[in-house]
Amino acid sequence: MPTDRIIRFADFELDVERYQLRRSGVDVRLERLPMDLLILLASRRGELLTRADIVDRLWAGSPFRDTDNGLNTAIRKIRIALADDPAAPRHLITVKGKGYRFDGILPAPLEAHDAATFAAHDAPAASEAGQAQRAVRMLVLPFANLTGDASQESLCSALADEISVTLGALNPERLLTIARTTAGRYRATQKSIGEIARELKLDYVLEGSLARAGAQTRILTRLIRCADEVQIWSRAHESATQGALDMLKEAVAALAEDLASTLSEQQRTRLARRLPVDPAAHDAYVRGRFFWYRRVHFEAGFSAHHGIDGEDFVRSRTYFEAALERDPSYALGYTGLSNYYGSTVVHGFIAPDDGWPVARALAESALELDPDLPEAHHALAAVRYFYDWDWGHAEAGFQEALRRNPSYPEAHRLYARLLVAAGRRAEGDAAMERAERIDPLAFQGSRAFGLVMSGRHADVVNEYLAPGHMDHPPLVYQLLATAFEVKKLYAQAVEATVEALERCNQHARATTIRVQWEAGGYDAVLRWYLEDLLARRHSRYTSPLLIAEAYARLAQPDEMFHWLETALAERSSRLCELRTNPWFAPWRPTGRMRLIEKHIGGDATR
Template identity: 80%
Template sequence: MPTDRIIRFADFELDVERYQLRRAGEQIRLERLPMDLLILLASRHGELISRADIVDRLWHGNPYRDTENGINTAIRKIRIALADDPLKPRHLVTVKGKGYRLDGANFVSTASADAIDPSETPRSHSAVRVLVLPFANLTGDGNQECLCSALADEISATLGALGPDRLRLIARTTAARYRDTAKGIGEIARELKLDYVLEGSLSREGPRARILTRLIRCADEVQIWSRAHEPVSPGALDMLKEVATALAQDLATTLSEQQRSRLARRLPVDPAAHDAYVRGRYFWYRRVHFDAAFCAHHGIDGEDFARSRGYFETALERDPNYALGYAGLSNYYGASVVHGMFSPDDGWPIARALAHSALELDPDLPEAHHALAAVRYFFEWDWARAEAGFKEALRRNPSYPEAHRLYARLLLSAGRRAEGEVEMARAERIDPLAFQGSRAFGMILSGRHEEVVSDYLSPGHMDYSPLAYQVLATAFEVRKLYAQAVDATVEALVRCNLHARAATIRAQWDAGGYDAVLHWYRDDLLARHRSQYTSPLLIAEIYARLAQPDEMFHWLDAALAERSARLCELRMNPWFQPYRPGGRMRKIEQLIGEGRAH
């Protein structure tokens, strides 16, 4: 059906698909809720909308929200944006006791609106944001759940590679959070700032499978496209490829030869192997999005990493030629080292070999390029080749958030702050749920500790992710806000179910202040070092925090000898900042950074 993309009234222009309000060509800033309400009013073509209808559409009838004040505030902000006098309104009219309507609008329809064609989106505009929800299993067979997961996964990966500057797929880790959710499309769209949601279902009639997909425009929750597909191929793998290809060609009617080649070339994967990989990636993501330094320092266990390894190994048992399985295992070994569970020599050489195996099986696999780039960044300290590897991964899949995030760390480490912050922001936009706290993490890497603190202490701050509290603990200590540093540390540990450790740190603070806390940290690390692998970099950090440079440099030399993980980010490490002007620290930085990209 046609859609109203541009709605004009007086000298205003509401671009629904770009989510912009403009006046005489100049964009007018409007917060999300007022914008959603304005689009809703405009989409009714001048019809009256009751307050109950607004509550139902924008809050889904949630009785626990303060919808009365919410509507009043949104209406007031819309009137301010439209320069509309509430006593003599020209555009937004209140019908007392009934509701609201938008008058005087001229609706301009666009052609070919029943498909997303990325080629029609100007490069100067933002990419269209799409979420592929997990497919519903309507077969009555629980064994088909892995196929439903693989369907959404395959379609998301396929569409994400089509038009990186025009079509932005929200990452599958975020999509998985909405499996079996009671939330409606509108609420999901508001949370993730989406333009479209693609949802689907799998059903069977005898031996025939039927896949139904539909595309929802989030601005007004209208279904603008749907297809029922009955694959002719009997194999589950062929069905995945066939549906993904058909859907991509349907949604993007003008594909380049390169895009057609990408669609035609899909790896032979047993769906059960792919399902195991997706599950492994979920647990790997869940742990890797914690602050590695905090995890290693507090000995947060690697249960999630261990579970991810089991799933990746299962994937390779099902299909020994599955390149993604090798890439996943490479990530496991590398991230386990960074989080302090293995020594570099016990992890990185294996990670490197696995990444090479993945590349041999599929030279175009973004995850394989990312895995090898991580080895070159964290272990080999070859910044030029690491940067090239991250760029290769992102060229093949610009919607790959982990590649953006790790590339951001390299850029920040290389002193290219502006570029690094842009990459970190891209990662969070693509995968906002998995990357909660990434902005604060990036600010810490950039040395913007005061901004992190002021953001947290500003009025109205809400609940944060464990990563954010871990980062806040660092920021507060750097700013000498020791009571807050203890609070953030305790909160982070409680969220990691380390209640006993959190209570001990609180007791140390109560008994002797922050100096007692730091000395307890030192004793704890040295005791662990005697019984199990503990990164010498962690011990160097605690001596730096205790202002004991002789011991600090002793352990830094040991870290340099083993090529400790995170040593590549020495220049960004806040604990060593007071010692950077000295010649000894500059020499260490030079040894680490000889291969640094410029």
């Protein structure tokens, strides 16, 4: 671990990344706010911080809280944790009328060489002693538009995205960049670098701005070390180039040259090929991705079963189509549309034969335009996994996507699903966790999804209902509903289902489920689910796999197998994960189920 993430004083160690305080190796308990204050003070290494500075940093200057008492309480709890006598403090020093400073920080055992972290990306990943080094984690914040021209927002977005992707592809063993979906959450944020760093466990943040002076464009970037929020590198790049594409190429290449000692010819080719021809097309694509990510990160079976609307999918399609209208040769636009058609099948809106052939054609078009595009390899691999049930070629496709962009979270996530479905659970769990580390805000719940797929339902319940973990995205509640039902905790299953639906604005359905539960228990809820699905099938497409699941949950095997065989004939997408579907577990040893499983994938199993 880099030494600037560990702050030592006396016999204490403050581990900023792990958010832990230890004394002689033993954990010292400290609540969130006192811990935030301790990290803030200790990271300044003796610098005086005024009470106003602390309040602004920890409370963002909120006028709605009793910050004086809150600060006094936090100071008192820190002193208790450190056994620091207020009358004769060794560490936390009160400067009367001014503020506080933290004394006694020990020097780091080794001087950190920040520039070498990036310059030595071609060096071996192991240290001289043979110990593997942890990859440095960096976030590229959305660039600030200082031009006064709102039309330049798309160029600012493209700059940040391309810099992030370029740096992430240099050497993933040494440098991991956080994905754009998480970075976008911090646009115009009031949070400090330190707060963002603690939330995402970052080592460095890169921020930039775009300004205009006459005909010249000025791009300013600076690199911040998160441990002490010190600027360790900056560059001002001025360009008289008028074309947006040329400007992007010039600026991103110059930045990469400065941060890395060499940029191989292959990387230069990849950079030139990946840049968008039209920043407005790229802007439309990014907006489409925002809505696609927001909806695709629901549990597909739960969403289809409860008929959760696909408005965000429709909005994503509109933006992807707009990107291609701006630039018909823009390969990323084709990958976005391919993902849209595939996802609307998996989430239950259209039949497999109506969606997957279109998704395949679009992915192949993207590959023809750009054979090196990671998103195109991922899109085609998704078709092979969900529709062809060709796991060998699907795995090869995911690996090709990740070889070209090891920091591509969606590829890690879908590859993880394939690995778990193929019985390679340790590999799948690792891939799920990596997806969540790369894009922690967009992928909240990825770990829970992996646990449910692996059949570790008790772990999901224990981990996500632990104290301090009560506010989750809809995906986690959708997964908890499944975990509770499998564990026969039916009251909790109803509550989790209602919570998930209410977070998806499905209030009427949530009320009906609660009424069914109160009137007739969980059997009444399950029977209502089945009646709802059968009625829905008369008015719009409804996957036969959903009906098979409903009969399985009601323990009616004859009807279950009938609808399973119908789903097999239709090539229902989620059948590729039949072996991990908890509703069919009681019938898995039967010959009839094994016969169905024989038709579904499996050649990726080791």
